[in-house]
Amino acid sequence: MKMFTKLYFLAIFIAIINAKETNVFMSEVFQIVLDPPMFNWTHEGIKNQFVYEASLLNSPDLPSWINYVYSDRHHAGFLYGVPPPKYGKDNVPLEVVALNKKNYETRVENLNLWINQKENPALFEVHMKIDNLNVDDLFEHERSEALKDIFRGQLWRESHRDLYITxxxxxxxxxxxxxxxxxxxxxxVIRLGSQSPFSTELIGLQEEIKPLWKVPSCPRDFKRTSVERYFRDAGFALDWCSFRLIDNNNSAMHQSRLKDNLNSNNGIDDEFILDFNDRWESYATADVPKRSYFGLVAVSVLIPVIIFLVLAMVLSFLLCFQHDEIEDEESEIFFFNLFHICTDYYHNYLIFKRRSANLDISSSAPNTEYYQAVLHAESLSNFPAQVRLSPDLHSHTNSPNSTMGRGIHCRPSPPPYVRPKFKPEL
Known part of the structure; x- marks a missing residue:
């Protein structure tokens, strides 16, 4: 185990020694090109032939102040960023892994970033947003110099000596x-900084576009300023709603100094803080916060149950305790006679069935009409007085002496069948 540890640290030491050296300065944007010649490869014109992955040495990711972007137009990757003031480390080792997608060959290169203190750092900065460019466009020296020349020659002539991208x-x-x-x-989004104070042209430009500050972002061609021609001729479309002048009290360097003073007053070591931010540590399962759903379930169940019980009690009080005040004589009579419907119906059904049988027998006897009338009178005499006066036993013509009885469906029975007599000629 000790032998393995020694070999591991020896490999790291050799990688650091053989790494390529790059000097970067605090508060100034740096860029590192990751291209095939860096790994002794030749680009063959195939789109997206090479893939690059960069990280801290023996870490899964880059520091928070280093960014990576791949440019299809340049067929290369770019590492860029701004070292924070008083980083606490003079050397930042990086590991870049390149993959050739044509033959899946992998190569590794190590980089050492040496962080140096910036002499005469910027105290005044111009904050801008350019809508028609990408980050990799400003890595071209001609494009970035054209932007600086607008300020050095027209808007901020005092900064011609030390203007740089912050x-x-x-x-x-x-x-x-x-x-x-x-x-x-x-x-x-870009900032240009210098130690020279702002010119009258920049201050006047800020007063001109100050009414646009209430809008977070302006569409393209939303507002044209008096200096629009300088940027349009150079190929820059600025979002004037995002244009700001950052003086010495609000600059990034000043904010970093304030933060350093606060940390020193609180007894916090800057080196420890920055080193901790760049160190990746996994979380333990016990450190993952847990959320209890007991309270949510209890609230979602108890509140509806309580509301239901309250409503049930109110309805029970209204129906039970105030029922005596509700009296309806007709309803009482109806419910009292409701249970006699079935017995009366069954009794009437037997009477109708017996009368139908008597009518069938008497249909073949002589003097039929007289016999049916007698049977009808006898059947009516068998009804009680209330049933005889019931309208259900009368015909639709309200005639009490109708000889046509009603069936169980409360409609008149059909007349008896009589065979028709046909003429001989038919």
């Missing part, structure tokens, strides 16, 4: 939306 990031990474047209640029 911040660079994609607008999408800062929360902006991607353009609807994929061919358009995503947008770039």
């Amino acid at each position: 911040f660079l990031s994609s607008a999408v990474e800062l929360g902006a939306r991607k353009p609807l047209d994929p061919t358009e640029g995503e947008g770039v």
